Amino acid sequence: MAPRKQRQILDATLELLAEKGYEGLTIEGVAGRSGVNKTTIYRWWPSKAALLGAALVGAEALEFDPPDTGSLAGDLRGLVEGVARLLTVSPSSDIAVAALGAAVHDPALAEAAKGFFADRFAREAPIFERARERGEIDASADPMLIVDLLAGAVWLRAVFRRLPLDQDFTDRAVALVLHGARPTG
Amino acid sequence: MAPRKQRQILDATLELLAEKGYEGLTIEGVAGRSGVNKTTIYRWWPSKAALLGAALVGAEALEFDPPDTGSLAGDLRGLVEGVARLLTVSPSSDIAVAALGAAVHDPALAEAAKGFFADRFAREAPIFERARERGEIDASADPMLIVDLLAGAVWLRAVFRRLPLDQDFTDRAVALVLHGARPTG
Structure with a gap:
């Protein structure tokens, strides 16, 4: 999958999670939001949990630079x-x-x-x-x-x-x- | 309310929580399980959250004797x-x-x-x-x-x-x- 398409799917996953909670998050909803076919999403991430797991690890909003202050x-x-x-x-x-x-x-x-x-x-x-x-x-x-x-x-x-x-x-x-x-x- | 009746309501609350999770917990279900009228339960606890809060504080299953080991x-x-x-x-x-x-x-x-x-x-x-x-x-x-x-x-x-x-x-x-x-x- 093209990195840009993958980014769209994972971003849509995080947006829907933030808006609707985990209960309200569906692969169908992610397909609608990202404009990527449902079947394509399932081929890469077999479940909602797997999709969210990937989205969390790559999430820009959760980005974190470990501090390096000298002590x-x-x-x-x-x-x-x-x-x-x-x-x-x-x-x-x-x-x-x-x-x-x-x-x-x-x-x-x-x-x-x-x-x-x-x-x-x-x-x-x-x-x-x-x-x-x-x-x-x-x-x-x-x-x-x-x-x-x-x-x-x-x-x-x-x-x-x-x-x-x-x-x-x-x-x-x-x-x-x-x-x-x-x-x- | 008689302490025994209260105990029945709170026990039923915890049982239903353990069985069905918080989503599946309802005052209706607690009424059914405890044999106490729904209206009576609402009179004492105005919401599911308040009822569970009271049940948690009094829960025998969560009972806890702070240790006193000498150190x-x-x-x-x-x-x-x-x-x-x-x-x-x-x-x-x-x-x-x-x-x-x-x-x-x-x-x-x-x-x-x-x-x-x-x-x-x-x-x-x-x-x-x-x-x-x-x-x-x-x-x-x-x-x-x-x-x-x-x-x-x-x-x-x-x-x-x-x-x-x-x-x-x-x-x-x-x-x-x-x-x-x-x-x-």
Whole structure:
């Protein structure tokens, strides 16, 4: 398929998801919006979940440049701010929250979401490689665990507790993950 | 309303949620299952979201005794294990994942879920009071942030990454939150 045609299909998928939610997203609707034949879409993506999975990984609205601020603390603050924007600022939040919310109930979509998370993590990994080179992180520290603690807290606050994700939250979350909750004295 | 009747309504709500998901849950269905008149149910809970909110806070299946192991590390490990069980072991996982997944899209249910989280946190707070008395936690540490980091990571792994939540995960997550990722040497 020509890249431009593929881009039209994936963009239409994300637009319809943001407008109608995952329930309202159909291959038929994507065909109508993108002007590409339904059969052609099915030939490339055998299911709605597979189509959305591909759209998420390639989504410009979810685009994300891993920060490179020169310090691990700065990079992790950038990471927290990026996840917070993703989940709270339109249009990325319309897409990400609809897709992730639906993935909770839909095993096929969850499988597609796993691909999105794996892709993200591969792009975040250099943050931790640089931190190791700079001696800012313990050799035993697990980068994916650090990402999951921070991104998980953002999800929980933004989506479930509906608490603001401000600078203070970002600073405290990163400081806790770097220094721990034990008394310092 | 007699407490027994109320219990029947709330139990029927959770059963139907676990069986049919939030979409399939209706006040009509709860009336049928509990044997209580629909009008009576509406008089107490004006909406499906309000009814489910009350059912979640009182749910026996989501019951949770905050751990008291004698140390903050032990209590936090117990907390992580409790959240992991809640999200992965039936019947609590059927209820919790269906309700929290639906709360993502439904502002009224999200409001009800906030109540559930606030209730949970009130019961977790003594863990941190005891830790302070024992000198195990820095005076500036924010208990809700610690809970959100840990519970958020469990959610992300269980629901989005679909990775196992084993003893090793629990130990590493708690150690990171207590000691931080900075080099120890």
